[in-house]
Structure formats: structure tokens, C-alpha cells
Amino acid sequence: MSFNNVQMSPSQRLDKAVIAIMGKDRYQALAGILMIGTREAVDDIPSFPKHLPQTACTNGRDEWYNNEFVDGLTDAELRGLVLHENYHKMYRHLISWYDLAMLDRECEMQATDYVINIKLYDENKADGFAVLPKGGLLEEKYRGWNVAETFNHLREAKQGKGKGKGEGEDEDEGEGRCKGGGDDEGEDEGEGEGKGPQSLDHHDYEGAKKLTEEEEKDLTKEIDEAIRQGVLMAGSSGTGGDRDLEELLEPQVDWRQVLRDFITATCAGQDYSTWRRPNRRYMAGGLYMPSGVSETVEEVCVSIDMSGSTWGMVSQFMGELKGVIEQVKPDLLRILYWDTVVCREEKYTMDELDGLLSVTKPKGGGGTTVQCVPDYCNEFGIKPQAHIVLTDGDIYGGWGTGWNAPVLWAICDNKRARPAHGKYVNIKSC
Numbered sequence: 196m197s198f199n200n201v202q203m204s205p206s207q208r209l210d211k212a213v214i215a216i217m218g219k220d221r222y223q224a225l226a227g228i229l230m231i232g233t234r235e236a237v238d239d240i241p242s243f244p245k246h247l248p249q250t251a252c253t254n255g256r257d258e259w260y261n262n263e264f265v266d267g268l269t270d271a272e273l274r275g276l277v278l279h280e281n282y283h284k285m286y287r288h289l290i291s292w293y294d295l296a297m298l299d300r301e302c303e304m305q306a307t308d309y310v311i312n313i314k315l316y317d318e319n320k321a322d323g324f325a326v327l328p329k330g331g332l333l334e335e336k337y338r339g340w341n342v343a344e345t346f347n348h349l350r351e352a353k354q355g356k357g358k359g360k361g362e363g364e365d366e367d368e369g370e371g372r373c374k375g376g377g378d379d380e381g382e383d384e385g386e387g388e389g390k391g392p393q394s395l396d397h398h399d400y401e402g403a404k405k406l407t408e409e410e411e412k413d414l415t416k417e418i419d420e421a422i423r424q425g426v427l428m429a430g431s432s433g434t435g436g437d438r439d440l441e442e443l444l445e446p447q448v449d450w451r452q453v454l455r456d457f458i459t460a461t462c463a464g465q466d467y468s469t470w471r472r473p474n475r476r477y478m479a480g481g482l483y484m485p486s487g488v489s490e491t492v493e494e495v496c497v498s499i500d501m502s503g504s505t506w507g508m509v510s511q512f513m514g515e516l517k518g519v520i521e522q523v524k525p526d527l528l529r530i531l532y533w534d535t536v537v538c539r540e541e542k543y544t545m546d547e548l549d550g551l552l553s554v555t556k557p558k559g560g561g562g563t564t565v566q567c568v569p570d571y572c573n574e575f576g577i578k579p580q581a582h583i584v585l586t587d588g589d590i591y592g593g594w595g596t597g598w599n600a601p602v603l604w605a606i607c608d609n610k611r612a613r614p615a616h617g618k619y620v621n622i623k624s625c
Contacts, residue, residue, distance in 0.1 A: 205236035205265040212273045219324060222278070227421025228285045229277075231414070232256035236265055241399055250328075250395060253280045254402030255289035256414050264328075274325040275315060279395065282311045287418065288342070289403040290411075295346050296400055298460050302353060304394035306346035309337045312395075331395045343456045450605060450622040454583070455519050457603045457618060461581045462495060462523050495520065496579035496600070498531040498568045500586035501538065501559025509557055512585050512605065512622075517551050529579065534561035537571040563590050569597040588612025 203211070213229055216222045232253075240252050240259050249261035258280045265273060283289065288307045289296075296303040312333045319325045327333060337345050406414065497516060499509060520528055524545055532539040539558035543551060565586065571577070582602040588609035594616060602617030610621050 205260065205262045208265060208270075208273060209234060209236055209260060209277070212270065212277045215270075216274055216277060216325075221318060224425030225278075225281060225285070227424050228281050228418065231284060231417050231421060232258065234258045234260075236260050236262050238262055240397060241402055247394075247397065248330075250330075250397070251276055251280055252397035252399045253283050253289070254399040254406070255284055255287065256406065256410075257402070258284075259399075268328055269326075271323055271326045272328045275319070275327045275331070276395075278315055278325050279308075279311055279327070279331070282314065283307065283396075283398070285418065285422065286311075287415075289398055289400060290415075292342055292346075293400060293403075295343070295456075295460050296398065299346075299350050299353075300398075300400075301394075302346050302349040303342075304396075304398050305332055305349055306342050307398070308332045308394045308396070309334055309345050310340070310342050313338055328395065341452075343452060450620045451515050453618075453620040454515060454603070454605065455522075457583075457601075458495065458519050458523050458581060461601050461603075462525065493525060494527040494529060494577075494579040495523070495525045496529045496531065496572065496577060496582050498533055498537075498565075498582065498584045499557065500563055500565070500584070501532050501534050501557060502561075502563045502587055502589070509585070513552055513555065516583070517548055521545075521548060525580070529577065530555065531568060531571065532558045533565070533567055533571075534559040535564040536567045563587070564592055565590050565595045566592055569595050569599070572599060573597055582617075586612075 213234070217226050217229060235258070237259050238261070240249050240261055241254075248264070250264045251258065251260045253259070258277075260276070265276075268276065286307075292303055292307060295306070309332050312327055312331050313335075315325060315327065316333055337348075340348075499512075526544070528543045528548070528551075530541040530543070531537050532541075539556065541555060563586065565584065568582075568584070572579075579600050582598060582600050583605065584602060585605045585607065588604075588606040588611070590612075594604075594614045598617070602614075604612075604614045604617055604619035606612045606614075606619055606621050608622075612619075612621075
């Protein structure tokens, strides 16, 4: 039974919460985001892990709220939950951090929640219009951190590798927690999960992957337009706008961090054993033993566009790349210099990286036809774990087809360029 709305159903309470949020001056800019997708109160949340309580979830477009959970929230808590789900949508978390989720779903959900919840807390601490339901993750120590930094810190702590960026902080119980946040005391230990705080909601990556390519493009356009209209609405109403919305329109991305995150998330290797394929060395003796399965990083392929506008960026880019590669430690770094064809191929093992910048010999300078890269890789059986492409983005004939691994496009001095697939980051030459 709800605290404030004895006669109202969960669906009606959701509608009431959305109307209240849209009527609040500081949230007028979110009106467009709130109108994207569907919103339902249901008995069972889609794809929800059994060990977590039924609360709410989103696939980046649609939202679901558990009837029983909604029924137990105050109006302010329900408004906080609705805002939480819509911030996941606005920040495109299920698109931007898919690779992190595949690396560690638990840490990804916690990291994105921490970043969202400190924003919600700051926005509402003066009047209590929206508060986090009990269990909402809220830690002062993560103030100013981005999702990747928070994820890495959580994962290192989970694996017992130290505190990461927060090393040296006071970690005593109760320290660093923002007042007004959720309380994780008394949480049940999940099946197969360790003790500790859990994410407030579920991130439905299974549902997100079911969106067609056309639906993904439409969703991206809807979110962009909603953000743009929200900034204009906030400006015309004299509310001063939302800095986060304005930054989303002109994102100031540290391309070096994106490069590191992409390689780490895409190529992080681990070795494990499987019983599905028996170890042949022991079968002759009548023993059924697991065989080893290797997911260590074998190869990263870096393809560099040699049209004129990227020449000034090559040295800076390669210097940063070298640092990342030394952390991931692939068996092989392959470099392809290309214009309309692959003009030069270079290969480096880990013990050859020290002299990379002095020995690499860029070659090319003609047009820009990136299709030559996947064609070359497929022709010569090159199968890396990740492709990284440095280009000016003025590409003839499209963004290539037949890529055989995840692609990160590092686009130099061209914010107009929008790759048809893969991830991308805009960088400035110096």
C-alpha cells in the first residue's frame, strides 16, 4: 500500500510523478526525454536477475516499474526513481557503456548509478522534491568522477587490487556517504554475488540489443532533439538551463580516456577452464578434465588515414596508443597506413614497443577510402580483437563493411563525421 496515494494504482502514480517532474522549473528541460519510449507498471521486470529485488529498469528507451515496489514508495521517492531511469536514457548509458557491462555487469550498473545519484541528490537536497529510494547508491567520494573511473575503482576493489583513484581515502563505515541517499544495510547476498551495495535498478542490455539498427538510429535522434529542445526551453523560461544538457550537445570528451577505456573493455583478457571441451592429455588415462580456454589479448590493429589533415596528429596519437598498449599487453600490435589502399603494414611485439615512435614509417597521402582496411584484413587473414582507426572523417564510399572486430574511430578535427557503426571519439590536432 502506498504511503500517500491509497486510492491510486501504480500506473496512476507514475503518471502523477511524471507530470510533477515536468511541472518543476528545474526539470522542464527533461520534458522531451520523459516523452521518449514507453513507461509501464508491471508485476515482473523484463530480464531481471533473480538475486536482485524487483524495482525498475530501462533498455535505454522504454521503462518498467515493479508494481509492488512503486506501491511502497513515497511520492518524492517515486519522482527520484523516475528521474533516475530517465537520466540513464539521457546519458545513453546502455549504448555508451555496453562494453563495460559485458566486462562486469555488476560494476557497470553500480558505476552509472553512482554518477546519476549524486546529481539527483545535489538537485534536490534543498527542497526534497525528489529523493532516492532506500538502497540507492550514493557516495560523496565519487563526486566529480565519470563512469569509467568509478567502474575501474569498483572493479579493482572487487578483485582485491586496491582502491584505484580513491586510494588513501577514509573508507570507514559511514564516511563519504551523502545524507539522504539509500541505506544498503541488511541487503541480502545475491546468488553468486558478493556482499555489498547493489544497484537500485536493472539495466536491460538484452532488451537494448533487440532494438534494430533503424530503431537505434531513431532513438539517438530523439534523444539529441530532446536535449536540444530542453536547452532552448530552459533558456526561454529563464531557469538558466542545465549545464549537463548543454555539455551533451557539445561533449568535451577526453579522447585519450576513451581510447584507454575502449581497449581495456574490448581487449581485457582472462584465462579460464571449461568442462565442455575435455582435455585430451588426460583422456588417454581415463580422466575427464577441463581444458584451458584463453582469452588473452592476441592482436590489436591500428589503421591510420594518411590524408593530409591527419599527419600532424600521428605522433601524438601513437604516443598515447603506446601507453595503452603497454597496459593491455597484446601479443601483437599491427599498424596499417592507408589512403585508398593499405600502403604499409608494420608489426610490433611487446618487447619492440620502446622504439615504436622512432622506427615507424608512415606512408601514403592519397585519397581516403577506408574500405581498403577491412578488405586487406580479410584477404590476409588478419583477425584482431579490436580495430582502432585514426581518420579525418572525410571518407569516400562509406565507413567500410566486413569489419571482423569492434571498431573505435578516432576522428580528427571533424565533428560533422558520424560513423555508421562502431564507437567514435572526436579529437583535436595540436
